[in-house]
Amino acid sequence: MPRLSEDQIGELFIAACHAELSALKPGNVHVHSSGHGMEVAQFEASAEAAAPWIAASGEKVGTRILRAVEASFAAAGCNTNLGILLLCAPVAAAAAMNLELGLRGRLNAVLANLDAGDAASVYAAIRRAHPGGLGSAPEQDVAVPPTIGLLEAMELAAERDRIALNYTTGFEDIFEFGLPELRRAQSLSDDPSLAVTTLHMAYLAQFADSHIVRKHGEAVANDVRQRAIALEKLWQPVAAAKALPALLEFDADLKRQGINPGTTADLVVATVFVASVCDAMGLNGSS
Numbered sequence: 001m002p003r004l005s006e007d008q009i010g011e012l013f014i015a016a017c018h019a020e021l022s023a024l025k026p027g028n029v030h031v032h033s034s035g036h037g038m039e040v041a042q043f044e045a046s047a048e049a050a051a052p053w054i055a056a057s058g059e060k061v062g063t064r065i066l067r068a069v070e071a072s073f074a075a076a077g078c079n080t081n082l083g084i085l086l087l088c089a090p091v092a093a094a095a096a097m098n099l100e101l102g103l104r105g106r107l108n109a110v111l112a113n114l115d116a117g118d119a120a121s122v123y124a125a126i127r128r129a130h131p132g133g134l135g136s137a138p139e140q141d142v143a144v145p146p147t148i149g150l151l152e153a154m155e156l157a158a159e160r161d162r163i164a165l166n167y168t169t170g171f172e173d174i175f176e177f178g179l180p181e182l183r184r185a186q187s188l189s190d191d192p193s194l195a196v197t198t199l200h201m202a203y204l205a206q207f208a209d210s211h212i213v214r215k216h217g218e219a220v221a222n223d224v225r226q227r228a229i230a231l232e233k234l235w236q237p238v239a240a241a242k243a244l245p246a247l248l249e250f251d252a253d254l255k256r257q258g259i260n261p262g263t264t265a266d267l268v269v270a271t272v273f274v275a276s277v278c279d280a281m282g283l284n285g286s287s
Helices: 006-021 040-054 061-076 082-095 103-112 116-129 150-157 162-168 172-188 192-206 210-216 218-230 241-256 262-281
Strands: none
Touching (some): 006 082, 006 192, 006 262, 040 082, 061 116, 082 103, 082 262, 116 150, 162 172, 172 262, 192 218
């Protein structure tokens, strides 16, 4: 089975970040609107800075995440991409493996081999990024060094964090929901940005965003989800240019309230990254 080089993986990671920024994604930073005290240029700079570490051959997943977070902070001055890095680093490691398996099979092998060293590095990365609404945990809180492996730590956090949940399910949201949604949208639109908008809205309608839950509570997160569902006729089967004014209004309203569906944005980038890695490897992405 094919494997990708560091240069290929880094380029695909940057391209996925740019694709997400180029699309209108209500509540997030994008080329149509800044938000939450951040600008597109900061996200672009952090993607460029993080890419060499995400693609670093031979480095442990945890090390890739920690060094990428540090590089991103140096470039952007704030947390722009912790969730993106948590999701994309294992995918990058899988893409570089020399195994007779598809991407998801390789990813499962990567996840199964995460250890306490990976956990220590990821905990350090989370402390450095200091994401909003983090709070505390009764077991293995990130404020202190972990005593278990990274996958076990993700299992403890899975009920309150969708990124952690995906570590425990082999990235089920991405492979079984997001990737088919993206492929369908791409087949129906000749505008890549509108396909990504469709993907964003599909995720927003499917799951209560766990970043919103942490910062604003479940009721607010569920309200955002219901609003995305109510706008479904504007983005299903695929978003069109005529839908942009109403989606921009939704975007502006979320930003006025300080509501940022950050986990949704992370899943969007990771889905686009997975799709492009599969394309580069000549895989369909289902295994």
